[in-house]
Amino acid sequence: MFEPIFKITDLLLSNIKKIAVLTAELNSRSFPKTVLASFEKKANAISAHTSTSIEGNPLPLTEVKKLLKSRPENIRDTEREVLNYNRILEKLNTKIELGSIKIDIPLICDVQQEVTVDLIEKFRCGKLRTEPVFVNDPQSGKTVYWPPDHQDVPKLMDALIQFVKEKRGHFEPLILAGLFHKEFVIIHPFMDGNGRTARLVTKALLADMGLNTFNLFSFENYYNKNVAVYFQNVGTFGNYYELSDNIDFTPWLEYFTGGIIDELLRVKKELETEISSPALLLQAHHKKILNFIKNNGFITDHDYSKLTNRAKATRALDFKKLLDMGLIERFGKGKLTHYKIKSG
Numbered sequence: 367m368f369e370p371i372f373k374i375t376d377l378l379l380s381n382i383k384k385i386a387v388l389t390a391e392l393n394s395r396s397f398p399k400t401v402l403a404s405f406e407k408k409a410n411a412i413s414a415h416t417s418t419s420i421e422g423n424p425l426p427l428t429e430v431k432k433l434l435k436s437r438p439e440n441i442r443d444t445e446r447e448v449l450n451y452n453r454i455l456e457k458l459n460t461k462i463e464l465g466s467i468k469i470d471i472p473l474i475c476d477v478q479q480e481v482t483v484d485l486i487e488k489f490r491c492g493k494l495r496t497e498p499v500f501v502n503d504p505q506s507g508k509t510v511y512w513p514p515d516h517q518d519v520p521k522l523m524d525a526l527i528q529f530v531k532e533k534r535g536h537f538e539p540l541i542l543a544g545l546f547h548k549e550f551v552i553i554h555p556f557m558d559g560n561g562r563t564a565r566l567v568t569k570a571l572l573a574d575m576g577l578n579t580f581n582l583f584s585f586e587n588y589y590n591k592n593v594a595v596y597f598q599n600v601g602t603f604g605n606y607y608e609l610s611d612n613i614d615f616t617p618w619l620e621y622f623t624g625g626i627i628d629e630l631l632r633v634k635k636e637l638e639t640e641i642s643s644p645a646l647l648l649q650a651h652h653k654k655i656l657n658f659i660k661n662n663g664f665i666t667d668h669d670y671s672k673l674t675n676r677a678k679a680t681r682a683l684d685f686k687k688l689l690d691m692g693l694i695e696r697f698g699k700g701k702l703t704h705y706k707i708k709s710g
Contacts, residue, residue, distance in 0.1 A: 368522075368529040370545050381623035382540055388630040390578065392637075399692030401640050405582045405633065406459075410434075412583075414452040417565050418592035422504070423447055446484055451562060454480035457582055458566060462573040462579040469571050470527055474555075477566050479542040482559040492591060494519050495557045501601065513554035514606045518608035522553045530571070543568050548615055551600050565589075583633040589623035595621075651684055655695065656707070662698070664704045 415430040423444050425433070430448050433441075437449065454477055461467045461671075471494075479492030495515075501511035514522060526549050533542055547568040554560050565586050573581070589596035599621040602609055648656075654673045658665045670681050685705060688694045695708045 368525045368549060370549065370615045371613060372541070372545070372619055375616060376618070377619065377620050378616070381620065381627060382538055384627055385623060385630065386628065388634065392582075392634060395637075397637060398690070400690055401637065402582070402692070405637065405640075409582055409584050409633075410452055410455055410459075413455055413586050414448050416584060417562050417586040418444075418447050418451055418601070419590050420586065420593050420596065421447075421561055431532040437536055439569060443485055449484070450481050450483060451566075454566060455569075458570050462570065462581070467572060467574045469530060469567065469572050471523060473570070474523070474563065474567055478556050478559045478563040481562045481566070482556075486558045490557045494523065494555050497557060498630060499554055499557055501554065502684060510603050511601060512605045513552070514610075519555050523555050526550065526553065534575065539572065539577055540623055540626070541619060542575070543572045544619045545615055546571055547622065548618045552602055552606065552610075552613070582637075585625050585629050587632075588628045590709075641667075652688060655684065655688060655705070659694065659705065659707050664706045666704045 382461055411431050411434055412427065414434065415425065415427045418425070425444050425448060432489070433445055433448055438445075441449065456479070457480070458467070467473070475492045475494070482491050496516050498516060499513055500509045501513065502508060503510045510560065526546065530542060538544075547564055550564040550567070552559060556563065569679055570586070570696060589600075599618045602613055653673050655665055655670060658669060662669075667678070667681055670684075671678075674681070678685065685694070685696075688705075689696060692708055694705045697704050
């Protein structure tokens with residue numbers, strides 16, 4: 367049984383409350399759907415760049431964006447690593463939208479397989495390791511961590527999955543996701559792709575527990591700002607069997623939640639800047655439409671013609687802008703066409 371050691375410190379509690387406030391604020395706002403789509407695309411690119419960069423991939427973000435846009439057939443391993451990550455990230459986002467995510471060993475193995483396909487031997491893709499593995503310091507090249515023996519990996523992973531199942535609804539989701547992330551890295555269940563898999567599955571776990579504002583940002587971005595600090599917090603040093611009973615998860619949980627705050631604040635600022643751009647600012651006539659709907663439930667073009675002296679073709683463009691921004695939706699056809707505030 368996995369029984370992590372941690373404390374609910376003042377800092378951790380403060381971080382959780384701040385995340386709740388920020389996510390509630392973002393979820394309560396109506397952002398244009400074109401802006402949200404752009405931010406999700408940007409978040410995917412940042413995630414693909416930063417999560418692979420953490421593992422040593424040298425491609426800069428500008429090259430990653432070009433790569434994801436063109437998706438060439440003949441690619442190097444560094445490019446394949448990025449494309450693999452982005453592909454499984456998009457698959458997970460689709461599963462999340464459909465509500466079909468199930469955090470279990472098959473999902474975890476599928477994620478690792480997608481992350482490492484055509485980069486490592488096929489027999490090591492999508493399967494828990496059957497060999498010993500060591501974690502070396504990237505600078506000195508010396509071994510700094512000896513993970514559990516491969517014979518113990520299946521039972522340790524089963525215990526972690528069971529822990530998540532049992533504690534859902536009883537633990538704060540952010541704490542549960544943070545505990546999962548660090549314990550996954552400590553177990554090191556695969557020969558390769560552990561870090562990327564851990565970050566992807568943690569995102570899926572957060573979304574599955576209802577915290578899905580995260581499709582707009584990349585918490586990997588925070589880790590990549592100082593990779594040494596990330597590794598120091600998420601990992602551990604020494605022999606697993608000498609450390610496992612005394613690992614304190616508290617510093618990691620503080621760091622983990624602090625990183626989410628950092629990214630939420632960044633995205634909030636960028637969203638506010640984006641929606642204040644001239645192309646997205648609502649004019650007085652747009653506000654008349656929205657106010658009429660709020661007061662009457664819906665509006666027709668005939669209703670709108672009484673509120674403004676704008677020509678019919680111009681009125682159609684006004685409705686189109688609000689539709690494109692995701693603020694209203696159209697119902698009916700022909701003379702029965704009317705508009706309501708977009709639900710959700």
